[in-house]
Amino acid sequence: MRKKIIAGNWKMNKVVSEAKQFLSDVKENVPSSDQVESVVCAPFVSLPALVEQAKGTDVKIAAQNMHFEENGAFTGEVSPVMLQDLGVEYVVLGHSERREMFNETDESVNKKVHAAFSHELTPIVCVGETLEQREANETKPHVEKQVKAALEGLSEEQVKQVVLAYEPIWAIGTGKTATSEQANEVCTHIRDVVQSAVSETAADAIRIQYGGSVKPANVDELLAQSDIDGALVGGASLEADSFLKLVEAGKNE
Numbered sequence: 001m002r003k004k005i006i007a008g009n010w011k012m013n014k015v016v017s018e019a020k021q022f023l024s025d026v027k028e029n030v031p032s033s034d035q036v037e038s039v040v041c042a043p044f045v046s047l048p049a050l051v052e053q054a055k056g057t058d059v060k061i062a063a064q065n066m067h068f069e070e071n072g073a074f075t076g077e078v079s080p081v082m083l084q085d086l087g088v089e090y091v092v093l094g095h096s097e098r099r100e101m102f103n104e105t106d107e108s109v110n111k112k113v114h115a116a117f118s119h120e121l122t123p124i125v126c127v128g129e130t131l132e133q134r135e136a137n138e139t140k141p142h143v144e145k146q147v148k149a150a151l152e153g154l155s156e157e158q159v160k161q162v163v164l165a166y167e168p169i170w171a172i173g174t175g176k177t178a179t180s181e182q183a184n185e186v187c188t189h190i191r192d193v194v195q196s197a198v199s200e201t202a203a204d205a206i207r208i209q210y211g212g213s214v215k216p217a218n219v220d221e222l223l224a225q226s227d228i229d230g231a232l233v234g235g236a237s238l239e240a241d242s243f244l245k246l247v248e249a250g251k252n253e
């Protein structure tokens with residue numbers, strides 16, 4: 001049985017004091033990490049404070065991006081070495097906003113996935129189609145290409161630890177959630193892709209989140225689907241109450 005993973009992706013929101021307030025509101029109230037993984041994906045500037053505050057609690061801290069190189073002349077970038085040194089445990093890679101606005105490619109995502117494993121960071125790799133691709137019936141081939149590229153060159157053991165997040169771009173921040181059946185259909189396809197590209201064991205173990213307008217009102221139905229193992233949540237993860245409802249839902253399924 002795959003353990004559910006609920007991750008709040010704050011995107012470019014919250015100053016450090018707000019981030020600390022959020023963590024103090026949730027840290028004693030999240031379910032045990034034996035039951036569900038609760039992850040907060042925060043801007044770089046808040047990571048040191050959040051990692052400190054999360055010590056000894058069931059909240060895990062994630063970065064929202066990183067460079068693939070360990071150090072060097074990359075002005076403005078943050079490296080996997082720096083995240084590992086801080087005690088960050090997860091890193092979101094290849095979010096559609098980064099692919100669309102910051103030139104993230106399948107190739108750079110794959111390099112970052114390898115860099116994550118070299119530095120004991122668990123990658124949460126985002127994939128998903130645009131509305132145009134969905135309407136042109138290109139969802140499955142597009143997502144398949146992204147998944148295969150992201151996992152290229154990983155060992156079976158590493159693939160088992162990856163978290164994939166299926167986020168249809170047309171459902172992000174729009175209030176339009178994919179129906180749970182639509183979401184599950186693509187997540188099932190992703191698992192089939194992992195099975196044929198890697199192995200049945202890897203496909204059974206890998207966790208696949210859904211993301212795109214997830215909120216307390218629709219999370220139960222999404223998590224009840226056969227191939228959805230969690231949620232990557234933007235807007236509805238910003239308030240402590242709402243985040244707590246989402247992680248509780250992960251526990252119940």
Ligand SMILES: O=C(CO)COP(=O)(O)O
Nearest residue numbers: 009172173212213234235
């Ligand atoms: O992009 C997302 C999470 O990474 C989804 O954002 P929303 O939950 O705000 O639609």
